[in-house]
Amino acid sequence: MNTRKIAIAAVGLAGLLTGTVSAGMAVADPSGTPTYRQLSGVGSDTTQGVMNGLANTITINGQKVIGSYDAVGSANITTKDPATTPGCTMARPNGSGAGRTALSNSLAAGNGCLDFSRSSSLNLAAASPGLTYVPFAVDAVSYAITPTSQIPRKLALTDLKAIYHCDPNYVGTGPNYDITVYLPQSGSGTRSFWESTMGITDADVVAGVYPCIKDTKNGSPVEEHDGRVLDDKSIAPFSIAQYNAQSSQTIADVRGRAILGTIDDVAPNTLNSSFGVKRDVYNVIPTSKIGTAPWSTVFVGSSSLVCQQPNLINEYGFATNANCGDTSKQTP
Numbered sequence: 001m002n003t004r005k006i007a008i009a010a011v012g013l014a015g016l017l018t019g020t021v022s023a024g025m026a027v028a029d030p031s032g033t034p035t036y037r038q039l040s041g042v043g044s045d046t047t048q049g050v051m052n053g054l055a056n057t058i059t060i061n062g063q064k065v066i067g068s069y070d071a072v073g074s075a076n077i078t079t080k081d082p083a084t085t086p087g088c089t090m091a092r093p094n095g096s097g098a099g100r101t102a103l104s105n106s107l108a109a110g111n112g113c114l115d116f117s118r119s120s121s122l123n124l125a126a127a128s129p130g131l132t133y134v135p136f137a138v139d140a141v142s143y144a145i146t147p148t149s150q151i152p153r154k155l156a157l158t159d160l161k162a163i164y165h166c167d168p169n170y171v172g173t174g175p176n177y178d179i180t181v182y183l184p185q186s187g188s189g190t191r192s193f194w195e196s197t198m199g200i201t202d203a204d205v206v207a208g209v210y211p212c213i214k215d216t217k218n219g220s221p222v223e224e225h226d227g228r229v230l231d232d233k234s235i236a237p238f239s240i241a242q243y244n245a246q247s248s249q250t251i252a253d254v255r256g257r258a259i260l261g262t263i264d265d266v267a268p269n270t271l272n273s274s275f276g277v278k279r280d281v282y283n284v285i286p287t288s289k290i291g292t293a294p295w296s297t298v299f300v301g302s303s304s305l306v307c308q309q310p311n312l313i314n315e316y317g318f319a320t321n322a323n324c325g326d327t328s329k330q331t332p
Helices: 048-057 096-109 157-164 189-198 202-207 240-247 295-299 310-315
Strands: 039-043 066-068 076-078 089-091 116-119 131-145 180-182 234-239 278-286
Touching: 039 096, 048 066, 048 240, 048 310, 096 116, 096 131, 096 189, 096 278, 131 189, 131 240, 157 189, 189 202, 189 234, 234 240, 278 295
Parallel strands: 039 066, 039 116, 180 234
Antiparallel strands: 076 089, 116 278, 131 234, 131 278
16 A cells, blocks of 8 residues: 555544434334235345334334335345235345346336335436336445554545555555455445446446455455455445444444544544535335325325434434435436
């Protein structure tokens, strides 16, 4: 690493976390009654915790309506009652991209198995039937390292871009690089967002244009927001909302020894509006259902049931979104 370009600085954990969380630990798939819900969704690891919390809070006529299935868990999930909607057992989609694909496939088949998907990135590529990305919260993303890492706890965004471009002044030369540069598994919304922020493309990553980047460890995919993959020579993107929620035991704590780095001298703080690497997070619904209950009741507009839960959204580490419920972001 070129220490002339990166000034090593110590940043304590104090100030990295925001608020306290009182919500109970969420489970991987819908719990309680009814077993099967009107609105079944899959996808993003980043937002699965907060959507589980919303699913356990939001009711219509006293009945839970959101069925949110985690990105990781049992190999298969069943999203609808086999007695009334057969054929809805499927491989569990892992990540925003996989969730969107599963939703699109279900809509194209007209099988009623999926009704929405969770997404931590925006993808307005053509989809048939059309999809609408409905924002409901704001996240921020920083880089994660270990407390004893050789990688500084303060970096400029330009330094991070150099690392993810495999600049030898930062990562050394291959095949045994000084730094292991991680991305989450293929299909991850955080992967897509971080690649865009770093100014690289997934096609180039897959093609090996950036040979220092890895998305597996010991033959297993790197799951997003799992700090246990890190050692003192590695770096990975990490959702700050996820970090906060894990640290307060709102969701399962898989941070390991991970701590968050400071970018451009702004501490990683989801609720800090000046943090530079921010993103909206979304629920993706069929465009044709914008005006149809329960989609419209739960997701659409600032008065939707999701948008009426700012405190719960904050409890899971996210900031509220001024455009919550907006339906302007639609695929062709």
